[in-house]
Amino acid sequence: MTNPWDAEQVVSPKLAKDLIETQFPDLYPVTVSLMGKGFDNTVYLVNEKYVFRFPRRTIAVDLLNTENSLLPILSSVLPQAISHPIFFGKSVTGKYPWPFTGYYRVEGTPPNTLSKLERMNSAKILATFLRSLHDFPEEKARLLGVPFDELKRLDIRKRKRVAEKYIEQIKTLQLYDQVSSLMSYIEQVDHIDVEQKSTLVHGDIHIRNILVNENNTVSGFIDWGDVHIGHPAVDLSIVYSFLPPEGRSVFFSHYGKVDEETLLLAKFKAVFTTIILLMYGYDHNDRKLIEASKQSLDLMFCEENTLTLSRSKKMEDKK
Template sequence: MTTPEWAPEHEATPELASALIGRRFPELRGAPVERLATGWDNTVFLVGGDWVFRFPRRRMAIGGVEREIAVLPVLAPRLPLPVPVPRFVGGPSDDFPWPFWGARRIPGRELADVRPPDGDRVVLAAETGAFLRALHDPALAREAGKGLPVDPMGRADPAERASRTHGRLDAIAARGVWERDPAVGEFLAAAQGWAAPGGEPVLVHGDLHVRHLLLTPGGRAAGVIDWGDVCLGAPAVDLSLAYAGFEGAAREAFLAEYGPVPGEQEAAARTLALNLSATLAEYAASTGREALLAETIAGIGRALS
């Protein structure tokens, strides 16, 4: 049996997290620790109701953890939405071989869990567009981007992303959770002939999708989390959310706040929107995450709308 890509190489338990945190940070010793979320690369714990700690699950996530620790304190005061700011930083030990960190909790629920109707996403989309306009400011890349890799995952390359998407779509079609759409196949076939957008790279979140945008109870933007893929890259790397998460009036509101998106950026963003939506749909179907599955299947349709 093939091991899933998201299987942990080393996973912290609440008991281990409590011991590590209490040993390093006396002010949190004895605070209750509960598992808050898991992803491909990190296990996340809520500590004392106020602090969120991220522990890597895979060795390949270590570089991202180190970049978060270095970059997020610089980004936070420059952005219009809250982002995590590491307050507690722990190094490797005999009990846990990798670095980990904790930040004050940003209250909110993942967009993928809330799943507001598309017509109720207009204000949220506008707030997200304004956030990305600030993040993609070239001056911010010059200030905070030193030492960051340039799109190491090739996410702005439509040909690369399109080639990676076919297998994901095959997997979810085989599971019976997605019905094949000829328009998607035609788009991906065309995308395999497109070049990556040119221009000076900006600072990008790197993995901005429907799990990483948090919402308030009223459906407004509460914050942006999980910055392990922060890097320099084409704006399209983050603009994929405009095409996977919003359509119609909501997308118009996003673009009104963000500004014009050149055709080559839009093409790359739509391709990545398909790729991320299909990848997350496969993950959701495999792990029983029904809300995420419904949101990402809808994202495949939005990407071409």
């Protein structure tokens, strides 16, 4: 099947260097090194100081324009570092059809496999960040051009079918030991008619769009291409894919209580996104992403399985 990360346009290092030097002569001589290829953008580190993102798909162009208007304002009110656009590149006929953007580099690296303690240490940080983001005035976001959720990111009925196809691939490729738990969850999860919410959300917070410092504590948030006005469960999915059960309690003690429906939606989004990341890692031979994705799934399933088995054993012991 067609993958959601398949590119329409790929900017080579040589083309990136040419576009940047031509449009931003103050950066000459430009050095570029590939940082990554996301679903929507090819990303280069420039002069060891800046990050330039070049859209890979048409859908990413409008998203990039939204970032350019929102992020300079948002960066001044959030408690952790986020991408801050400062260079606004233009399309060049015959070379590259879309605009592109350069940012100050956000210090840190994507988390890979982490200990439970390292994850716990970021629970409050994640909570205070998301609380600040979700409290940003909706009207102000709309005036800055932020769209509503046009992709129906929490449509379980629609995305469940996609998840099932990828889970079959995961099973065939033997990518994940607990695939039976994964299959059971997807089979049993029920569709929820989502009530419209009006919260500013990042839209794509996962283990490749957060950064950690040298202590493996969350220090920054990148790739705001999916920012929109929608349901907070889209962002709260990180609670399930990044934090152990104990960390979730700490998180909500600082973020605030949410209803049961939001929790169910957040978990589904976490599972769906992590399945996609696992297959993306396999498709790109990214061993670190594969292992990190498997650990995220373990947080959602193995921890719960262990708890269930423990309770069952206690009940047997009492008999």
